[in-house]
Each structure stands twice: as C-alpha cells, then as structure tokens.
Amino acid sequence: MKRILPVIVLSQFFCTSLWFAGNAITGDIARQFHLAPTFLGYLASAVQSGFIAGTLVFALLSIADRFSPVLVFLTSAILAAIFNLAISYTGISLTVLMLCRFMTGFFLAGIYPVGMKIASDHYQQGLGKSLGFLVGALVIGTSFPHLLKSMMAALPWRYVIFSTSLLSILGGLAMFLLVPDGPHRKPAQKIKLNLFLQSFKNEKFRAAAFGYFGHMWELYAFWVFVPVILSAYNSRYPGAAINVPLFSFLIIVYGSFSCVLSGYISQSIGAKKTATVALILSCICCMASPLFLFNHSIIALIIFLFTWSVAVIADSPMFSTLVAQNASPESKGTALTIVNCIGFFITIVSIQLINALRTDANADYIYALLAVGPILGLIALMKKDSRETTN
Numbered sequence: 001m002k003r004i005l006p007v008i009v010l011s012q013f014f015c016t017s018l019w020f021a022g023n024a025i026t027g028d029i030a031r032q033f034h035l036a037p038t039f040l041g042y043l044a045s046a047v048q049s050g051f052i053a054g055t056l057v058f059a060l061l062s063i064a065d066r067f068s069p070v071l072v073f074l075t076s077a078i079l080a081a082i083f084n085l086a087i088s089y090t091g092i093s094l095t096v097l098m099l100c101r102f103m104t105g106f107f108l109a110g111i112y113p114v115g116m117k118i119a120s121d122h123y124q125q126g127l128g129k130s131l132g133f134l135v136g137a138l139v140i141g142t143s144f145p146h147l148l149k150s151m152m153a154a155l156p157w158r159y160v161i162f163s164t165s166l167l168s169i170l171g172g173l174a175m176f177l178l179v180p181d182g183p184h185r186k187p188a189q190k191i192k193l194n195l196f197l198q199s200f201k202n203e204k205f206r207a208a209a210f211g212y213f214g215h216m217w218e219l220y221a222f223w224v225f226v227p228v229i230l231s232a233y234n235s236r237y238p239g240a241a242i243n244v245p246l247f248s249f250l251i252i253v254y255g256s257f258s259c260v261l262s263g264y265i266s267q268s269i270g271a272k273k274t275a276t277v278a279l280i281l282s283c284i285c286c287m288a289s290p291l292f293l294f295n296h297s298i299i300a301l302i303i304f305l306f307t308w309s310v311a312v313i314a315d316s317p318m319f320s321t322l323v324a325q326n327a328s329p330e331s332k333g334t335a336l337t338i339v340n341c342i343g344f345f346i347t348i349v350s351i352q353l354i355n356a357l358r359t360d361a362n363a364d365y366i367y368a369l370l371a372v373g374p375i376l377g378l379i380a381l382m383k384k385d386s387r388e389t390t391n
Helices: 004-016 026-033 039-060 069-086 094-108 112-122 127-151 158-178 195-199 203-236 244-269 271-292 298-314 316-326 329-357 366-383
Strands: none
Touching (some): 112 127, 203 271, 203 329, 244 271, 271 298, 271 316, 298 316
C-alpha cells in the first residue's frame, strides 16, 4: 500500500520530536532552577543514557521481535509522551525532571529502531530508500523543537512540551491504525538473552555494525558541537554576527536531504558502496576541518559546515539497511536495537572526549579527532570487501 511508507516516516518524525524537546527549553529550565548553562550537557546525556538503557532492555528481551512492532511503537510513543509531559509540572524537582528525561529516552528505544524494524518488514526491496526517508525524519524530528521554540517565543516554554507530547501520541496512533505488521515479519517465539550476540557471528553483519559504530563516533559529536563552532567563530570574528541558533538548526536539518538522496543512490550502486563513499567524505571533512573552522571567510565556513552535515548523516540509513539485511528474520528488530544501543553509547564517549580535550588553543583542529571513527568504520567495511556479495 502506498500510504505505508509516508505514515511510517511521519510517525517517526512526530515521535522523535521528543528527543531534543528538553534541549530547546534548557535556558528556561536553567533559569527556573538557577542552574549554569552547562546544564545542557547533563540534560542531553539523560536522554541519551535513557535511550541506551532502553535499547539494551528491548534487545535482551527481544521485544520488537516477540510482539507486534506497531503495538510496541504505539505503547512507547504514549509512554515517552507522558514522561515528556511530566516535566511541565510546575512543582517538579530537578531530580524528577532528569528522571523524566531519562525515561523519555528509554521509550524512544521503542520508537526509532522499532520504526526501522517496521519499515524493513514491509520493504525488503528498496530498503535503503525507505530507511533514507526514515532517518531523514529522525534528523528533522530531533531539530524540530528548536523551531517550535522560536515560533512560540512569546508563549510559556511549556507549550513546546505540550506540542511535542501531542505529536508523539498522534504519531503512535497513526502507526498503529494505518500500518499493519509487515509481510516479511517473522516473530521470535521466546526470550533468548543471547539472541543479539548470534547476529555478530555473521561476518557481513559484523562489518556493517562496526561501520555504523565508526559513523556514530562522528555524527552526534558533530551535531552537538555545531553551535559551539559557530559561537567560537563569532568570538574570534565579532563582525561575523552569525545567528547561532538559526544556523545550527539549518545546518543540522540540511542533512536530512542527504539521507533521502543516499537512499535513491543506493538503488543504483547498493547500500554498501553508498555508505562507503559517504564515510570517506565525512572522514575528509573531519581532517579538513582545521582549514575551515576559523577561516576568515564566513562563506567558506558555512559552506563547509553544510557539506559536512550532508556527508556525516548520508551513510546512517545505509548502515541500518545493511544491518537489517544481514540479520536473521527472527532477530531483525533485536539486531537493529542492540546496534543502536552500542552506537549511542559511542556517541557519549566521543562527545565527552572532545568536550574534555577542547580548549581555545586547540579549537582549530580538535575536531579532526572525529576522523578516527570513520577510519575504523572504513577498515571494517573493506576487510570483507573481496568476499562481500550483499550490497
């Protein structure tokens, strides 16, 4: 049915708007609790940590494979919306607020990877294109709260929370009511705590997973540090007067188009080749960053960051495609979930490492360190290249 992919994409977009809902209102929360601006890092880490914990639990219990994925998606969307809505309570304490963000991240584990599982159950042919749209929806969804915040500047910050919670519920209902379980779904019959480990015995799966891990080392660190890079440029060249929030949103969101484009390209040259090319390009961007980040030409900086944004995310749907294609049918949801779990744990390591090492003296070249991930990912992909038959 033609409606299935658009509904999956729209539902994914609506539900993942919860991801950065807290980040968009950090300033308001910091003022309410009299916190330093560095609180943003802790708020973001709470969601990421919750997502990691959630993906681990979902994978160990094989939830997306044992139960109807659309029902898992609906349940997760509603629960995530409730925990997101809870932070709007006037008398909430800081501890409870952080717990609510953690639990929102926990149930996002039943949305993002499960959405990919649903798509893979419907589209074995052209899966790369389908996941290209899906990851593009994730990129837009995670950036959307910042746009909502700018549009609702005259309204209390709680309206951003109300809006994203409502969107999540609508997205979950749309998925449940309009998307049936896919024809290629093969339910798992019982809990196998080591089921996710079995996938890693497959060399093709392992190569795809390790390529994805290298990609994740770079991706979220780039997204997190885009506003830092722009702010640093403003400090060095005060006359530039870059609108940091606006350009951060535009740069990050621009990458969603490359997800769709890479999906179409993969239909001609295959997911593996598309992922490899994108990973090479993003690696080049990492290593070239010292040449552009403090270039006196603001145009050169902006063009470079838009280019990096395109390269850094284009391979994401391709790696998810390769993981789904090389996992056994009864463990596909679990495989996608555990790979997400490990990948997002890696993002915390890379973000914290750059954050700890970055100084004003090394701000020109510190982001070249992000090239380590793509390099290791490329090694993993190319190791089995001579025997690789699956695109």
